[in-house]
Amino acid sequence: MRNTRHLTRRATLTATAVTAALILAACGNDSGSANSGSGHEGHGSASSSASAEVAAGAHNAQDVSFAQGMIPHHQQALEMAKLAAGRASSAKVKDLAARIEKAQDPEIQTMSGWLKSWGEDVPASDSSMGSMPGMDHSAHSGMSGMMDSEDMDKLEKASGTDFDTMFLTMMVDHHKGAVEMATTEKSKGKYGPATAMADDIVTAQTAEITEMNKLLGKN
CATH class of the missing domain: 1.20.1260.10 (Ferritin, core subunit, four-helix bundle)
Incomplete structure (x- = not known):
């Protein structure tokens, strides 16, 4: 009986650990995507600003x-x-x-x-x-x-x-x-x-x- 409870407890802990790992991995991917998106947006803004400056300087x-x-x-x-x-x-x-x-x-x-x-x-x-x-x-x-x-x-x-x-x-x-x-x-x-x-x-x-x-x- 005790062995059954022990196995059940181990299985629960394992499942919890796997779930946590999956959540962390997902967060990591989201963060990376956000950072990647921000990087592209920043580059786009910089390019837009540079283009605007060139256009504004044309006379x-x-x-x-x-x-x-x-x-x-x-x-x-x-x-x-x-x-x-x-x-x-x-x-x-x-x-x-x-x-x-x-x-x-x-x-x-x-x-x-x-x-x-x-x-x-x-x-x-x-x-x-x-x-x-x-x-x-x-x-x-x-x-x-x-x-x-x-x-x-x-x-x-x-x-x-x-x-x-x-x-x-x-x-x-x-x-x-x-x-x-x-x-x-x-x-x-x-x-x-x-x-x-x-x-x-x-x-x-x-x-x-x-x-x-x-x-x-x-x-």
Whole structure:
């Protein structure tokens, strides 16, 4: 009787051990499969990221033209905006000018970075613009929306409500030029970040044109 109980106990232990071994083996295989899957997923993600970077870095002549043209265009807008702090009489004009500075200065830095990475010429940084009386603006006066030296001289000499009206009128034209340039980039550019910036410029500056026209009493 005792021998029968002993054999039964041994058989039970053996079965338990075999079951445990099978469970561990199954877990090991699952873990290996998971690790293997993770490895493939990681490789796939890395490949996707690399492909995305290559695609994002692709650019064409239009992208270069957009950056090289928009940098001086933005620089003149900043020069005009900086004049508003000491010459404008309208708080709304001063606020608009501050927003233009806040938006366009970082865009200049970004576009300069693109051109450097592409090995292209970066338009001279005019950090001293506005502090150089009689500065020649004729180099870019043929660009859409750009003011010439005579226009800028008039703006620099104006103050009060005269400045407000002149600033708004000039900036509307300036913004329309930027929107035109950005629209061309959206349709012909290849570099993703550049076409995205162009889209932002169209949206933001179109809204500001509407705002400025209202301040001028045209809406």
